[in-house]
Amino acid sequence: QVQLVESGGGSVQTGASLRLSCAASGRILNGYAMSWFRQAPGKEREFVAGIWWTNGTPYYADSSVKGRFTISRDNAKNTVYLQMNTLKPEDTAVYSCAAKFGGVSAVPGSMDYWGKGTLVTVSS
Secondary structure (H helix, E strand, C coil): EEEEEEEEEEEEEECCCEEEEEEEEECCCEEEEEEEEECCCCCCCCCEEEEECCCCCCCCCCCCCCCCEEEHHHHHEEEEEEEEECCCHHHHHEEEEEEECCCCCCHHHHEEEECCCEEEEEEE
């Protein structure tokens, strides 16, 4: 059984930075990939970024976040981070951490485990 707990969300103004954390308990093996998704009000859940536990290779969604967001992991702490810089109002969403065995995927339905999410609100 794997549990994922997100933290670090909050309310900030445009241009600010936040770092989200996802702490994994249980057995996260090297074959897993961790991802961040977000869901804005009235919109579908979308992939933000993903990373392999084993080698730390990152993957990012489209240009809306690439260059502003950075995903990283600390294997010793079983924690994945999402550093978000230059935040915009359109980044407002519930950000959720997910784990998938076998590789990074942008498809929410393919995830094996989910956290409950943390809310990020960016005001102009």
